[in-house]
Amino acid sequence: MKTAAVIMAGGKGERFWPTSREKRPKQFHSLTADGKTLLQLTKERIGDIVQTEDVYVVTNKKYANLVREQLPDIPVENILAEPVDRNTAPCIGFAASVIEKKYGDAVMIALPSDHLIKSNTLFRDSLKDAVDIAETRDTLVTIGIMPVYPETGYGYIHFSKNGGSIYKVLEFIEKPDFDKAKKYFDSGEYLWNSGMFVWKTSVILNEIREFIPELTEGLERIKCYYQTEDFDHVLEAVYPGFKSQSIDCGIMEKITDLSKVYTIPGSFGWNDVGSWLALERIRLIDKNNNALQGNIVNIDCRDVLVHGSEKRLIALVGLEGIVVVDTDDALLICNKENTQDVKKVVEFLKKHDKREFL
Amino acid sequence: MKTAAVIMAGGKGERFWPTSREKRPKQFHSLTADGKTLLQLTKERIGDIVQTEDVYVVTNKKYANLVREQLPDIPVENILAEPVDRNTAPCIGFAASVIEKKYGDAVMIALPSDHLIKSNTLFRDSLKDAVDIAETRDTLVTIGIMPVYPETGYGYIHFSKNGGSIYKVLEFIEKPDFDKAKKYFDSGEYLWNSGMFVWKTSVILNEIREFIPELTEGLERIKCYYQTEDFDHVLEAVYPGFKSQSIDCGIMEKITDLSKVYTIPGSFGWNDVGSWLALERIRLIDKNNNALQGNIVNIDCRDVLVHGSEKRLIALVGLEGIVVVDTDDALLICNKENTQDVKKVVEFLKKHDKREFL
Numbered sequence: 001m002k003t004a005a006v007i008m009a010g011g012k013g014e015r016f017w018p019t020s021r022e023k024r025p026k027q028f029h030s031l032t033a034d035g036k037t038l039l040q041l042t043k044e045r046i047g048d049i050v051q052t053e054d055v056y057v058v059t060n061k062k063y064a065n066l067v068r069e070q071l072p073d074i075p076v077e078n079i080l081a082e083p084v085d086r087n088t089a090p091c092i093g094f095a096a097s098v099i100e101k102k103y104g105d106a107v108m109i110a111l112p113s114d115h116l117i118k119s120n121t122l123f124r125d126s127l128k129d130a131v132d133i134a135e136t137r138d139t140l141v142t143i144g145i146m147p148v149y150p151e152t153g154y155g156y157i158h159f160s161k162n163g164g165s166i167y168k169v170l171e172f173i174e175k176p177d178f179d180k181a182k183k184y185f186d187s188g189e190y191l192w193n194s195g196m197f198v199w200k201t202s203v204i205l206n207e208i209r210e211f212i213p214e215l216t217e218g219l220e221r222i223k224c225y226y227q228t229e230d231f232d233h234v235l236e237a238v239y240p241g242f243k244s245q246s247i248d249c250g251i252m253e254k255i256t257d258l259s260k261v262y263t264i265p266g267s268f269g270w271n272d273v274g275s276w277l278a279l280e281r282i283r284l285i286d287k288n289n290n291a292l293q294g295n296i297v298n299i300d301c302r303d304v305l306v307h308g309s310e311k312r313l314i315a316l317v318g319l320e321g322i323v324v325v326d327t328d329d330a331l332l333i334c335n336k337e338n339t340q341d342v343k344k345v346v347e348f349l350k351k352h353d354k355r356e357f358l
Numbered sequence: 359m360k361t362a363a364v365i366m367a368g369g370k371g372e373r374f375w376p377t378s379r380e381k382r383p384k385q386f387h388s389l390t391a392d393g394k395t396l397l398q399l400t401k402e403r404i405g406d407i408v409q410t411e412d413v414y415v416v417t418n419k420k421y422a423n424l425v426r427e428q429l430p431d432i433p434v435e436n437i438l439a440e441p442v443d444r445n446t447a448p449c450i451g452f453a454a455s456v457i458e459k460k461y462g463d464a465v466m467i468a469l470p471s472d473h474l475i476k477s478n479t480l481f482r483d484s485l486k487d488a489v490d491i492a493e494t495r496d497t498l499v500t501i502g503i504m505p506v507y508p509e510t511g512y513g514y515i516h517f518s519k520n521g522g523s524i525y526k527v528l529e530f531i532e533k534p535d536f537d538k539a540k541k542y543f544d545s546g547e548y549l550w551n552s553g554m555f556v557w558k559t560s561v562i563l564n565e566i567r568e569f570i571p572e573l574t575e576g577l578e579r580i581k582c583y584y585q586t587e588d589f590d591h592v593l594e595a596v597y598p599g600f601k602s603q604s605i606d607c608g609i610m611e612k613i614t615d616l617s618k619v620y621t622i623p624g625s626f627g628w629n630d631v632g633s634w635l636a637l638e639r640i641r642l643i644d645k646n647n648n649a650l651q652g653n654i655v656n657i658d659c660r661d662v663l664v665h666g667s668e669k670r671l672i673a674l675v676g677l678e679g680i681v682v683v684d685t686d687d688a689l690l691i692c693n694k695e696n697t698q699d700v701k702k703v704v705e706f707l708k709k710h711d712k713r714e715f716l
Contacts, residue, residue: 333680344657
């Protein structure tokens, strides 16, 4: 059976303002020293498992050209351009429909485009296990991440300890409060939900039919018209009518018969790069816990994270616990405890119609 | 008797990096909403007391063109260009010699070019009193400032309480430690030494002859050649041989016969703009004690001072007690407690030969 990959690259990355912008969100930027963008790294790390012609990217139509530029090897028809954003459930349904049309039933790996992974080898091993079971059984397989601290910003997966390298899922849990997260973390029975899934197209389309039946007719029209000249018109007609919802809320958390839901606990050094603070975990840290990139003069600073350019000079004096992100036309200076509030800056810019900075 | 003013505009303003640069130090920048530079404001506020053709500016020769640009009304020969910096004692001697050559003995007002003053009216009244006494008696008059807190970065003047609007000086005191500054502040018998002086040229040249006799021969040569074609050559020959010293250390603190030294306590809202923090006292402060200038998005900040431009956007999130100065090619972010350490940035840039940022 064919194995195809679907990279979901439609996100806005607002918490990565001012680097991430409406015209070029986070996934189209490099945050690592190798200069490769998050999207390129995502494609690269599945190279051993999926052939380039079987890699699909779902993105907003305004980013289709960026995807072509950054992934010139994948066929143009594999870039699935959404007319509007509708979150991951419609996105995965769209891709599954297209893949099924092309290959008949196939194994489909669904991956966010904006994560970083430390060990590609371990990642591939986890993914291969997932593909194996998804191909041989009608399962929904999710890649779980062994928690390294009690994060409250992720969903959790409660898993059954019976199993080999693959485990039954007992429950999907939405973002918990700190006390619950602490409990989950301490127990060793919970994984972070990474948003990476493996299943056959037939399996996920069945689940969509059961839990989000209102998507099905539209998805069938999309499947029918893919690679015809009317495809774009059909997409424009169908997509805006889809309700925006995530695959987690729309399906995973609703499945009552969990006997077909499995998880593979990954320990490959996963980083969802959810806020600027996440860069600390991938940057060189000096003896005063500073992670500095750019043309920088540091006088007596501690715990400072800077993402700058080689051009403009940034002088830091006596600072502690600050994040600085410097771009050509906009500068962010943020307390480390408030990196989630970078979204508020973006909201402010929208509200006050400062579109040139969005 | 003629009254002339000498504006001392040769400073480097290193603590005002990155706005203040080697090519254009602090005094040639505007820090106020009126757009006038500190130099222009200094010239403007003596307008009622000194005629434009009697205003002299001593500066490093590399800034002579900047002075001409910013003060186009004053005669070109009134711009006294030092070949090298030698602090205020040679600078004042230089100006006194030139003025004496031009007018014979005259009253001379010596003013730093980089201070801000709130009430020009009160300032002029103090200055007029000083000119009156300097003209009628052979005195050295210094403008003192009634302290508003126990600053350790200024020299102090101990003054005798006997007198009208003008008081005898008992002692000049170098920058004190905090305990002494606190004692001075509490006593009400001490003033800040503002670095503004009024005296006759004959009087100050006599003092120089007594306390810095090694300057006298050079100054006499300067006087002799002023407005001749050999003037520049003589300056180049003489000036580098002068020892660098301030008028305070070189003369004021050494005078044993203090009967001729007077002070006028000014209460005109004096600000020596000694560090970026000084801007807080002249900027509009919001309810969270932020003083923000520029194109700024402020999310939950307190006690933040920003000096930015109208171009680049600066977004501040959750910060407290920070100073931000943004220029085209360099950015400063500094803890408010460390604004004196901005000099360390300049030292670092010199040491590492990053001359383009000096």
